[in-house]
Amino acid sequence: MPPRTRRNELSSNQLKEEGNKAFLNSEYDKALTLYTKAIQIEENPIYFNNRSQAYFYSDDLELALQDCNKALLLNPNYVKALTNKAQILYEMGYIQDAIQCLEQMENHSLEIEKHSNYYKSLVLQSLIDQDELARQNGFLEWLKNGQAHFPKIQIECYSEDYRGINAKKAISSKEIILFIPRSHMITLEMTKETSIAKKILQYKLDLISPKHSFLSIFLLQEKANQDSFWQPYLDILPKSYSNFPIFFNENDFEWLKGSSFLKQVKDKIIDLKKDYDNICKIAPEFLQYSFNEFCWARMTACSRIFGINIQGIKTDAFVPLADMLNHKRPKLTSWCYSDEMQGFIIETDGNIEKGQMIFDSYGSKCNSRFLLNYGFVVDDNNANEVNVIIDPDGPIPLIQLKEELIRDTLQFPKSFKLVIDPEDVNILDLMSFLRFLLIKDQNDLIDLLGKKLYFKPAKISFVSIQNELSMWNQIVNICTHSLNQYPTTLEQDQEIHKICELTINQRNCLILRIGEKKILQFYLKFGNKMSQLFLNFNIIELTKFQLNQDNYNYLYYLNRIINQLKMKT
Structure with missing residues (x-):
């Protein structure tokens, strides 16, 4: 070995x-x-030790282990080398050796203790999850035997109820990371070939969700057949969906008190029961599956299927393994059915590091849809919405004339969606309907009709200042009433979210209602601001308000109002 000189030390250090x-x-x-x-x-x-890590990330575990051993030979108390060696042994499948490696050090540091406990917990978890591991291995072997291809990805269990797909190796952009042949996909057309599905088609049964019902029937029938070709896939599916609201217990439902989402859940259960009962009527043999089992299958269908195009024909399909990618925006992957390859492919949209979880995007959806159909919510979801009800408690002015003009009967209660974007069509429809409902002057109605034979109340942009004031007062009342239905305020919910230990279901419900309350408070503030403006209306003050940068949320709306006023003068 060369003599150690300061020059050599500096050179090696550099x-x-x-x-x-x-x-x-x-x-x-x-x-x-x-x-x-x-x-x-x-x-x-x-x-x-550093070279060991470079070997490790180059997927050369043997050389990585050799360098760790050399580092520890030179310094047996080198904690970083010891923890790195344990990690390498774990990756090689020698988890007990990883634990022994850490425990051989006489004076355990907190770092060593932490790593040792981590690997011990993995051992315990692996003992608990031997059945899960066996199912995973059987499932992956089934896919590989069918010529599926996924060399750089693997199933990862992040917790007892949370699985996903992560990168086994570094993956480049535009790389195909998964190929599932058509032979290992369950398409909607296949599910229509079951005996029960044929009865549904024969009797032209009017199901609320026929597509999901066909897929669900197929799942249940194949699940009952232990010799089914699809058994390895069925075995890997979740055994239950306790995080889906239709399976909530009473304690979970308490966390939705006051939320309009509670009605959506109850309506969903009613719809599921209708479909189940109707199927049983024309196919009594379906009674062998309980309503609870049917709900399980339906939630499997609505949360896992892909809408694809096979040779120009739109269809839906279960795609094993692909349905394990969790949701995140912006998406990291793109997927489609390839007619050329005769199978389903997933391609990366960017580089993915080794060990990184790989996500798909389920699209832009409100938390009520995510929770109802997928069993999760998204923090700070800009697509959130909340349902509000219009149900006048007094007589509607000019109701007979209004019903004649729209050629329809005004029926209440009437539901509308509020979203955070004031320019969204749902908000514009609500405002238009309220303007129409609150018109008191017959001449205003006639002016709106113009030369048309009839009109739609969803297309009214502006009537008068007084009408606009009434509309905003009504929106304030609607939001105030909705907020008063909750047992807690937005501020209290935010505090609960910060300081309380919650179950998954409690947390999801809390985040959902926080999102709802933020929207309601936004329009409560919006309504109060506009009511003040229109109460003592002055076009100069309105213009000043419009030009104030602090009022950017109201800009597009005010521009429309000013333009309408100019047209009327």
């Missing part, structure tokens, strides 16, 4: 630092070269 830079930039080959040069100058345990 090489190590350059190697570190390359490592941090994921340039592992370059890092290996630099660390090797540093080691040739000085056999320092740090250099061996």
Whole structure:
């Protein structure tokens, strides 16, 4: 070994630092070269440990382990090398060796203790989940035997109730990470071939959700057949959906008190029961499956199927393994059915690092849809919405004339969706309907009709200042009433979210109602601002208000009102 001189030490240290830079930039080959040069100058345990990590991230576990051993030979108390060795042993499948490696050190540091406990918990979890592991292995083997291809991804269990797909190796952009042949996909057309499905088609049964029902019937029938070709896939599906609201218990429902979402859940259960009962009427053999089992199958269908196009024909399908990608926006992947490859493919939209969870996007949806159909919610979801009810408690002015003009009967209660965007069609429809409902002057109605034979109340942009004031007062009343239905305020919910330990269902319900209350408070504030403006209306003050940067939320609305006023004068 060359004599250690200050010049050599500096040179080797510089090489190590350059190697570190390359490592941090994921340039592992370059890092290996630099660390090797540093080691040739000085056999320092740090250099061996660093090179071990470069080998590790290059998927060369044997060489990584050799370098860790060399580092520990030079410094047996080198904690970082010891924890790295444990990680390498774990990745090689030697979890007990990883634990022994950590426990061989006489003076355990907190770092060693933490890693040791982590691997022990994995051992315990692996003992608990032997059945799960066996199901996973059987499922993956079934896919591989069918010529499915997924060399760089793997199933990962992040908790007892949370599985996903992560990268086994680094993945480049535009790389196909999954191919599932058509032979291993359950398409809607296949599910229509069951005996019960044929009866549904024969009797032209009017189901609320026929597509999901066909898929659900197929799942239940195949699940009951232990010799089914699809058994490896069925075995890997969730056994229950306790995080889906239709399976909530009474304690969970308490967290939805006051929310309009509660009605959506109850309506969903009623719809499911109608479909179940109707299927049983024309196919009594379906009674062998309980309503609860039918609900399980329906939730499996609505949360896992893909809408695809096969040879120009739109259909829906279960795609095994692909349905394990969790949701996140912006999406990391794109998927489609490839007629050329005769199977379903997933391609990356960007580079994905080793160990990174791989996400799909389920689209832009409000939390009520996510929770109802997928069993989760999204924090700070800009697509949130809340249902509000219009149900006048007094006589509607000019109701007979209004019904004649719209050629329809005004029926109440009437539901509308509020979203955070004041320019959204749902908000414009609500405002238009309220304007129409609150018109008191017959001449205003006649002016709106113009030369048309009839009109739709959803197309009214402006009537008069007084009408606009009445509309905003009504919106304030609607939002106030809706907020008063909740047992807690928005501020209280936000505090609960910060300080309380909650179950998954409690947390999801809390985040959902926080989103609802934010929308209601937004329009409560909006309504109060506009009511003040229109109460003592002055076009100059309105213009000043419009030009104030603090009032940007109201800008588009006020522009429309000013333009309408100019047209009327």
